[in-house]
Amino acid sequence: MNNLNDLFRARIGYSDQGALTFERLPEVLALTAVTVPFENLCIMDNNINPVTEEYVVDKILVNREGGLCYEINTLLYLFLLRNGLDVVMTRSVVYDHEIGAYYTHGRTHISILLKHEGQLYIIDSGFGGNHPLVPVPLTGETVASANGEFRIRRAEHAIGNYVFEMKLKHKDEDWRTGYTFDSERAITDLVDSNEIQRIVVEHPLSKFNKTPVITRLTPEGSVTLTQNSLTRWTNGQLSKEQIEEEQFEELRKVYFGK
Known part of the structure; x- marks a missing residue:
């Protein structure tokens, strides 16, 4: 075991x-x-x-x-x-x-x-x-x-x-x-x-079989990455930026480690 x-x-x-x-x-x-x-x-x-x-x-x-x-x-x-x-x-x-x-x-x-x-x-x-x-x-x-x-x-x-x-x-x-x-x-x-x-x-109505998404809470708020955007909440302040698809892997490593 x-x-x-x-x-x-x-x-x-x-x-x-x-x-x-x-x-x-x-x-x-x-x-x-x-x-x-x-x-x-x-x-x-x-x-x-x-x-x-x-x-x-x-x-x-x-x-x-x-x-x-x-x-x-x-x-x-x-x-x-x-x-x-x-x-x-x-x-x-x-x-x-x-x-x-x-x-x-x-x-x-x-x-x-x-x-x-x-x-x-x-x-x-x-x-x-x-x-x-x-x-x-x-x-x-x-x-x-x-x-x-x-x-x-x-x-x-x-x-x-x-x-x-x-x-x-x-x-x-x-x-x-x-x-x-x-x-x-x-x-x-x-x-x-x-x-x-x-x-x-x-299932065709599933929201998780179409585009990648990864999110987690942080001590200051949260961070969410999709193939098109990076969204961060930091102490109540929202920051959202558009990204190119080729940036996804690099940003995933920066914010999520894998």
Whole structure:
């Protein structure tokens, strides 16, 4: 068996080798957010592999790459499970703000449900830089981290019984819907991770099979690189510059290291 626990801690620079407690999760989530980028580069390179524990460990921890939700959150789930936390995964339907409706091509986002002292929380490190850096309770309570405020409200419709909402620092004046999920549809194996990968790779409505994108949080804000632009948020100030496609690889190494 691979040493996922030690490799994960080393990858994100988490030096504490003691037992991982609920109270230490914000530190782990913050380190993961600035260390592991959200990106689709393997899809754009047509380098698709089954989502297994060995695959996500090699890709993200050994080769020090990033990934999409079904890779990052699957790895985080395995890490939390390895540390004795009470976790399962759940599939969500993302809200498309361009059309003002939920995606119609399926439950394409994966996040983590954690149970602690009888209370359920969402853990998410794979939502394209929009993820909370703290566990978010399913009570409707607003929680805050360095990048904004987050809450989960009860909802009753066909595709989910809860809605994850966010108000990102310097970006949102009002609450925005992130995704809806069904808290009663638990996932404990990686079959669904592979199904999500298939949809993301193959579906014509997928936003991650068309052009490259890579993003991560930074201590000052965030950085996002596409084939046409470099966008940086630094202490609330937005900087966006157009780039030529041939600059992509050079800028990727500068801002993301690989």
